[in-house]
Amino acid sequence: MTLHLIPVSLGDVTSSVWLPQAAQELAAQLTVYIAENAKTARAFLKEVGTQSALQDITIHTLSRDSSTEDIRRWLQSVPTGTDIGLVSEAGCPAVADPGALVVAQAHLLGIRVIPWTGPSSIMLGLMASGLDGQRFAFHGYASVKGEERDTQLRAWENYSHKHKQTQILIETPYRNEAMFQALVHTLRDTTRLCIARSLTCEDEWIKTLTIAQWRKVPAPDLARKPSLFLYLAA
């Protein structure tokens, strides 16, 4: 048995843009999945065109509260010779989502794990930013408390200055514009900031400017659109 880690789309875009054909064919064959969200998992399965009818495919729903026992039972209840798929709600499973719990249990049970290539907003944003990709850190979400958040942004900027490390963070879409303002008002003039919005989607928009330059242009339209924030201190 093998646990296949299969990326899903970052938005409403046809799979030929973001999934290699071999991964699509593999995903179409599997009949057991562990998924962060059963609804988006079914949308993914429709997109890849499963060989079995959708109602014959088992989908176990994974959350941050899933117990180790649940996960072990899902992995161990699969008939011999049957492989299993792990999918996230968006992008690569087990990166910035609870999927790592499943992969960790697979390693403990001696189950082979195969990661498949697919879209990662972190990697796409980093490539497109023009910032240094030789050293970088992904922090997930910053604090929601204003003062604490600004302290974090500055600490990461100092680290970036010292180690030439690009800093990467995400935000809940409805807070994107507040995050943009926080970055522009907290970071140094010479720090380069990249905004990568709606990656792989029709309204994809990516721009890198210094903080001084961002202060002089109209704020980008990020409302309710998945965005990635990347910065590198000079």
Add this chain to the structure above:
Amino acid sequence: MTLHLIPVSLGDVTSSVWLPQAAQELAAQLTVYIAENAKTARAFLKEVGTQSALQDITIHTLSRDSSTEDIRRWLQSVPTGTDIGLVSEAGCPAVADPGALVVAQAHLLGIRVIPWTGPSSIMLGLMASGLDGQRFAFHGYASVKGEERDTQLRAWENYSHKHKQTQILIETPYRNEAMFQALVHTLRDTTRLCIARSLTCEDEWIKTLTIAQWRKVPAPDLARKPSLFLYLAA
């Protein structure tokens, strides 16, 4: 004009495993490339099956020593309406390679940048490690000096312990086995270490154990095989 960032393979594997069809079709159409290595770029172009004859495709070779003037000339000498591709020696361009210089110039010149999905050993290794993907840092290469390297490994382990951040590094393939020994002898017993070897290739091998467990098993065969090292302190 658009600058397309196109990933290439991590090893000798057919492109349907690691490149979405839309990216392959786009790459086949382009007639101007900037590449870290012209030889591997030509191998990539053969694999995707270019529409023009190979000798009619312009390949500008990029190195760490390429000047800003060279890069601007390449970007600006392209006829109106012609797009240009950027490829790395392996994996995603502008991540852990000099491609970021080209992307940075494109942003300065107001040229649109489109990143395409493809294989990233960092992302594949992180997905398959089962370590925390919510926060992680990629450090590139550690120091080649033994004592300095061990100090770095410990500093990253302390940071990992404090911030639950997965640490990721690479090594020159012929030094992989020395790096494995350094990790196993420097890190704490309870730290989890993942070794991800030959990702996407036939001899792909991925294993996560605690340092205490790694000390009790035979050292993996990593000689001259691209490997990624990931660890997370308990």
